[in-house]
Amino acid sequence: METTLRPYRSLLYIPGSKDRALEKARSLPVDAILFDLEDAVMPEAKVGARDTLTAALAEGGFGPRAKIVRVNGLDTEWGRGDVAALEGADIDAILLPKVISAADIDALAALCDVPIWAMMETPLAIFNALEIAAHPRVQGFVAGTNDLAKELNCRTRPDRLPMQMALQTILMAARAHDVIAADGVYNQFKDEAGLEAECEQGRDLGFDGKTLIHPAQLEVANRVFAPSEAEVELARRQIAAYEEVLETGQGVAVVDGKIVENLHVETARKTLAKAEAIAQPALA
Ligand SMILES: CC(C)(COP(=O)(O)OP(=O)(O)OC[C@H]1O[C@@H](n2cnc3c(N)ncnc32)[C@H](O)[C@@H]1OP(=O)(O)O)[C@@H](O)C(=O)NCCC(=O)NCCSC(=O)C[C@H](O)C(=O)O
Numbered sequence: 001m002e003t004t005l006r007p008y009r010s011l012l013y014i015p016g017s018k019d020r021a022l023e024k025a026r027s028l029p030v031d032a033i034l035f036d037l038e039d040a041v042m043p044e045a046k047v048g049a050r051d052t053l054t055a056a057l058a059e060g061g062f063g064p065r066a067k068i069v070r071v072n073g074l075d076t077e078w079g080r081g082d083v084a085a086l087e088g089a090d091i092d093a094i095l096l097p098k099v100i101s102a103a104d105i106d107a108l109a110a111l112c113d114v115p116i117w118a119m120m121e122t123p124l125a126i127f128n129a130l131e132i133a134a135h136p137r138v139q140g141f142v143a144g145t146n147d148l149a150k151e152l153n154c155r156t157r158p159d160r161l162p163m164q165m166a167l168q169t170i171l172m173a174a175r176a177h178d179v180i181a182a183d184g185v186y187n188q189f190k191d192e193a194g195l196e197a198e199c200e201q202g203r204d205l206g207f208d209g210k211t212l213i214h215p216a217q218l219e220v221a222n223r224v225f226a227p228s229e230a231e232v233e234l235a236r237r238q239i240a241a242y243e244e245v246l247e248t249g250q251g252v253a254v255v256d257g258k259i260v261e262n263l264h265v266e267t268a269r270k271t272l273a274k275a276e277a278i279a280q281p282a283l284a
């Protein structure tokens with residue numbers, strides 16, 4: 001499935017049960033809202049959260065932010081009811097938790113006609129990442145690093161070493177099939193320096209953005225996952241230098257002592273397109 005050029009620097013989970021947080025989301029500088037009916041909502045509040053969320057969606061006011069709803073798994077008592085309640089709602093996608101294989105996507109695809117995002121948070125999902133990304137209805141991946149850590153029985157480390165194979169497999173599969181890839185959450189939401197380091201790691205690996213749990217995390221993710229001024233300026237110079245050498249019949253330019261070929265120009269154009277998309281008034 002073709003991905004659009006909208007930025008996904010920040011994707012904020014908002015518990016579907018929390019009126020105040022839902023209200024707040026309408027004015028937050030966030031690229032995507034992940035309205036959550038799954039883990040952020042207690043079992044006894046699930047049905048009420050579904051009603052609260054569908055009422056908020058009907059009321060609208062979320063502007064250009066992507067509206068993605070994480071439903072409960074279809075193997076739970078709430079999953080199918082969640083999907084049914086979202087029929088006709090103004091949403092951009094449904095996010096399916098604890099995906100195992102493309103068969104789970106088939107099951108959801110049969111129940112709805114919106115794009116599907118997959119939580120990549122089970123060991124089997126990692127091994128099946130390529131077939132899940134290849135599913136024609138899949139538009140986005142979200143790394144579920146809490147569930148993965150639980151399943152792997154691994155330690156939480158600042159360098160996320162035990163998680164690297166999974167993170168990189170998620171990215172490889174996403175890139176192979178033009179699927180958006182969002183990194184997992186950083187749980188210590190008051191630790192800004194730790195969040196920034198993890199955002200930088202996710203960005204350097206290739207993720208489009210970071211999933212977040214608290215509004216205080218937005219500024220860091222929006223900044224780290226946006227092209228910096230220096231990157232935009234370099235991209236402009238690379239494109240200009242390459243176009244100049246093309247006129248002379250050559251295919252390689254040199255900028256700041258480094259070669260620039262057509263593939264680097266492609267990256268430079270993507271950088272400019274991303275910066276332009278971010279500069280849209282409602283997202284800047
Ligand atoms: C973590 C929290 C429980 C903290 O909540 P709280 O103590 O209320 O925080 P604050 O008092 O600092 O809140 C300040 C104001 O911000 C609003 N707020 C808080 N969180 C959000 C939010 N997520 N979205 C929108 N607005 C939010 C409060 O309402 C306050 O507003 P105001 O009254 O105007 O001052 C809480 O942040 C929270 O519940 N976060 C979300 C947790 C969540 O969604 N968890 C599930 C997703 S993570 C996951 O499942 C990962 C994955 O599956 C995996 O496996 O890794």
Ligand SMILES: [Mg+2]
Nearest residue numbers: 121144146147
């Ligand atoms: Mg999870």
